[in-house]
Amino acid sequence: xxxxxxxxxxxxxxxxxxxxxxxxxxxxxxxxxxxxxxxxxxxxxxxxxxxxxxxxxxxxxxxxxxxxxxxxxxxxxxxxxxxxxxxxxxxxxxxxxxxxxxxxxxxxxxxxxxxxxxxxxxxxxxxxxxxxxxxxxxxxxxxxxxxxxxxxxxxxxxxxxxxxxxxxxxxxxxxxxxxxxxxxxxxxxxxxxxxxxxxxxxxxxxxxxxxxxxxxxxxxxxxxxxxxxxxxxxxxxxxxxxxxxxxxxxxxxxxxxxxxxxxxxxxxxxxxxxxxxxxxxxxxxxxxxxxxxxxxxxxxxxxxxxxxxxxxxxxxxxxxxxxxxxxxxxxxxxxxxxxxxxxxxxxxxxxxxxxxxxxxxxxxxxxxxxxxxxxxxxxxxx
Amino acid sequence: xxxxxxxxxxxxxxxxxxxxxxxxxxxxxxxxxxxxxxxxxxxxxxxxxxxxxxxxxxxxxxxxxxxxxxxxxxxxxxxxxxxxxxxxxxxxxxxxxxxxxxxxxxxxxxxxxxxxxxxxxxxxxxxxxxxxxxxxxxxxxxxxxxxxxxxxxxxxxxx
Numbered sequence: 001x002x003x004x005x006x007x008x009x010x011x012x013x014x015x016x017x018x019x020x021x022x023x024x025x026x027x028x029x030x031x032x033x034x035x036x037x038x039x040x041x042x043x044x045x046x047x048x049x050x051x052x053x054x055x056x057x058x059x060x061x062x063x064x065x066x067x068x069x070x071x072x073x074x075x076x077x078x079x080x081x082x083x084x085x086x087x088x089x090x091x092x093x094x095x096x097x098x099x100x101x102x103x104x105x106x107x108x109x110x111x112x113x114x115x116x117x118x119x120x121x122x123x124x125x126x127x128x129x130x131x132x133x134x135x136x137x138x139x140x141x142x143x144x145x146x147x148x149x150x151x152x153x154x155x156x157x158x159x160x161x162x163x164x165x166x167x168x169x170x171x172x173x174x175x176x177x178x179x180x181x182x183x184x185x186x187x188x189x190x191x192x193x194x195x196x197x198x199x200x201x202x203x204x205x206x207x208x209x210x211x212x213x214x215x216x217x218x219x220x221x222x223x224x225x226x227x228x229x230x231x232x233x234x235x236x237x238x239x240x241x242x243x244x245x246x247x248x249x250x251x252x253x254x255x256x257x258x259x260x261x262x263x264x265x266x267x268x269x270x271x272x273x274x275x276x277x278x279x280x281x282x283x284x285x286x287x288x289x290x291x292x293x294x295x296x297x298x299x300x301x302x303x304x305x306x307x308x309x310x311x312x313x314x315x316x317x318x319x320x321x322x323x324x325x326x327x328x329x330x331x332x333x334x335x336x337x338x339x340x341x342x343x344x345x346x347x348x349x350x351x352x353x354x355x356x357x358x359x360x361x362x363x364x365x366x367x368x369x370x371x372x373x374x375x376x377x378x379x380x381x382x
Numbered sequence: 383x384x385x386x387x388x389x390x391x392x393x394x395x396x397x398x399x400x401x402x403x404x405x406x407x408x409x410x411x412x413x414x415x416x417x418x419x420x421x422x423x424x425x426x427x428x429x430x431x432x433x434x435x436x437x438x439x440x441x442x443x444x445x446x447x448x449x450x451x452x453x454x455x456x457x458x459x460x461x462x463x464x465x466x467x468x469x470x471x472x473x474x475x476x477x478x479x480x481x482x483x484x485x486x487x488x489x490x491x492x493x494x495x496x497x498x499x500x501x502x503x504x505x506x507x508x509x510x511x512x513x514x515x516x517x518x519x520x521x522x523x524x525x526x527x528x529x530x531x532x533x534x535x536x537x538x539x540x541x
Binding site for chain 1: 415416419420423457458460462489490491492493494495496497498510511513515516517518
């Protein structure tokens with residue numbers, strides 16, 4: 001009896017301390033950030049990719065994603081810049097012609113995004129997958145070379161998904177090219193972040209059923225430390241991080257000028273202004289000739305994209321923070337080497353020419369350290 | 383509306399007034415711009431903000447509804463709004479010009495998309511391309527013109 005009473009008192013005191021730690025408004029924010037809030041993907045999320053859920057397309061896409069034979073140097077594949085050990089981000093800075101030094105972002109959960117590349121210059125996962133194929137710094141193939149190599153290696157797999165290989169010529173080659181992008185995107189929809197120490201903390205605080213997958217016994221299970229809890233308080237409070245890093249991927253699908261300096265004289269500053277110009281000119285965009293049977297609302301992102309705001313010239317996409325610990329260096333151009341440097345960047349809020357949206361923060365050393373602990377607690381269990 | 387002056391203002395003024403180390407013009411402009419943004423950020427959200435979805439003016443009545451499964455305005459998701467425009471007597475107003483403006487009073491950035499308004503049936507309009515990319519206080523303004531009548535309607539949202 002006494003033991004039951006003590007247990008009840010313990011539960012009461014624990015729930016009281018949990019509710020004291022977080023206000024109702026904060027608890028709503030925590031719920032929004034929790035990985036269990038990711039909506040289920042459905043075919044209507046991919047209005048221009050009818051094979052997004054086709055297992056055969058996903059299998060073909062996985063092969064195209066990993067096969068280094070499908071490149072000019074015979075050593076490069078999509079997988080070269082999206083590494084599991086780096087949370088499916090890159091480990092190096094690539095010099096992208098006409099853009100400058102760029103860091104390959106994480107594609108874990110990219111299926112929930114609307115815009116791709118740091119400047120959002122493509123409007124679908126499949127049209128994004130096409131760009132590195134032709135990039136001289138990446139796979140470095142022409143569309144015709146890609147068609148020949150893929151046909152030689154994967155004719156049967158391609159035809160099982162898309163039907164006969166299109167006739168030679170520009171139209172057929174472009175159709176083939178677009179279809180292979182759709183297969184790669186179908187595979188990429190399977191790349192999803194797993195729960196982190198932060199998610200387990202939220203589940204405990206809010207008494208939620210644990211999100212799946214549950215890590216196997218012996219897997220890496222980080223602990224949500226008091227330091228991380230301090231950081232979370234700052235993240236949703238005075239740090240204002242949650243203004244842009246919200247939702248279960250801790251990003252908002254939008255573009256912001258955060259005062260990141262160019263990394264070199266080749267670092268093109270066009271930002272989102274140039275990104276949307278390129279997206280509109282992309283023949284593989286939602287309004288292009290390679291999309292059949294689109295519904296009226298399918299191209300809403302492209303049709304209603306903001307243009308003309310000068311601050312967009314310095315704006316780049318808000319990245320997901322899940323697994324951010326694994327994906328240094330940081331920012332679109334890899335300008336900041338560590339998470340500590342990122343926190344310092346936001347605290348000082350240096351505003352370069354052309355404008356920045358961020359404002360200085362007055363954080364203590366403990367709060368800065370807490371933010372770093374919190375960011376590290378976003379790494380998926382594995 | 384109350385404006386709060388940030389605690390950083392005096393230090394900036396002292397810095398500028400002393401002129402001991404006068405920064406270049408562009409740096410001063412940046413500092414003043416940053417000061418302006420801090421003041422915007424410290425704007426207080428008015429108490430008892432009217433979050434209702436309908437407004438009655440002298441020339442028109444306007445009501446909106448978000449096209450979402452639960453009827454709530456969603457964050458981070460492209461969606462549309464339905465608008466019902468009526469005259470003071472409740473009759474649908476057809477053929478009006480309805481234009482959109484949206485902003486966050488505590489932030490300096492523009493609305494993240496370019497919504498468009500189209501009339502689908504007499505007095506029933508659709509606003510396509512709505513997307514809210516940040517939580518907080520939003521103010522949406524519809525300017526309505528019909529014949530010689532013009533009126534603005536302002537809606538507040540807390541997301």
